Amino acid sequence: MVGAAMSFRVAVLASGEGSNLQAIVDQLHLQDGIEVACVGSNRAGARALERARAAGIDTAIFSARDFGDRSVRDTALADWLDAYEVQLVVLAGYMELLSPEFVHRFEGSVINVHPSLLPAFPGVGAIEKALAHGVRVTGVTVHFVDEGIDSGPIILQEAVPVSEPASIETVTAEIHAVEHRLLPQAIRLMAKGAVQIATDNPRQVLIRAAEHGRV
Numbered sequence: 001m002v003g004a005a006m007s008f009r010v011a012v013l014a015s016g017e018g019s020n021l022q023a024i025v026d027q028l029h030l031q032d033g034i035e036v037a038c039v040g041s042n043r044a045g046a047r048a049l050e051r052a053r054a055a056g057i058d059t060a061i062f063s064a065r066d067f068g069d070r071s072v073r074d075t076a077l078a079d080w081l082d083a084y085e086v087q088l089v090v091l092a093g094y095m096e097l098l099s100p101e102f103v104h105r106f107e108g109s110v111i112n113v114h115p116s117l118l119p120a121f122p123g124v125g126a127i128e129k130a131l132a133h134g135v136r137v138t139g140v141t142v143h144f145v146d147e148g149i150d151s152g153p154i155i156l157q158e159a160v161p162v163s164e165p166a167s168i169e170t171v172t173a174e175i176h177a178v179e180h181r182l183l184p185q186a187i188r189l190m191a192k193g194a195v196q197i198a199t200d201n202p203r204q205v206l207i208r209a210a211e212h213g214r215v
């Protein structure tokens with residue numbers, strides 16, 4: 001057993017800078033019964049790993065190259081997460097599609113943050129694609145992960161208006177600021193058990209009314 005009993009144990013997977021990981025660590029780690037138990041990456045050079053180590057959080061690297069193929073790698077990753085007894089897996093800039101086996105094993109317990117108002121602009125380069133399309137409003141989505149690309153049920157969304165002249169730098173900064181609020185909020189809701197899939201519509205996520213606006 002790693003860490004304190006009774007806490008809501010969260011794993012974060014990240015491939016890059018890790019600013020969302022940092023927001024999670026700063027706002028949630030070892031607070032209100034939430035613990036970031038471990039941080040995994042597919043990239044040894046990810047700055048997210050440095051941030052995790054600086055916070056005293058265990059890390060590991062699961063690159064597809066080291067494991068032969070994606071499904072073998074994802075099984076090793078899943079076994080590692082199970083050893084930490086995590087209750088929620090958060091993809092925070094994790095730039096790989098997880099295998100269907102992984103998604104089924106952690107069904108309903110994997111969430112992702114995406115820099116657009118899904119279902120618009122899924123996949124990589126979402127902010128660039130939205131600006132190239134000329135949108136007036138974009139935003140941030142936190143959603144459950146299914147087998148597709150950014151296609152799972154939506155938990156939280158927040159709009160970000162695009163003002164003229166729109167530069168990729170300013171819109172990216174505004175989107176990141178929203179992500180750093182919305183993703184911790186979604187994790188807090190999950191920790192409280194306030195998030196459920198509607199029984200009559202598997203696309204619809206219900207958030208217990210009492211928790212809305214309180215976390």
Ligand code: GRF
Binds near residue numbers: 014016019021094113
């Ligand atoms: C974020 O914009 C997130 O929405 C996307 O990847 C980016 C990761 O940024 N999935 P960071 O590594 O958390 O700074």
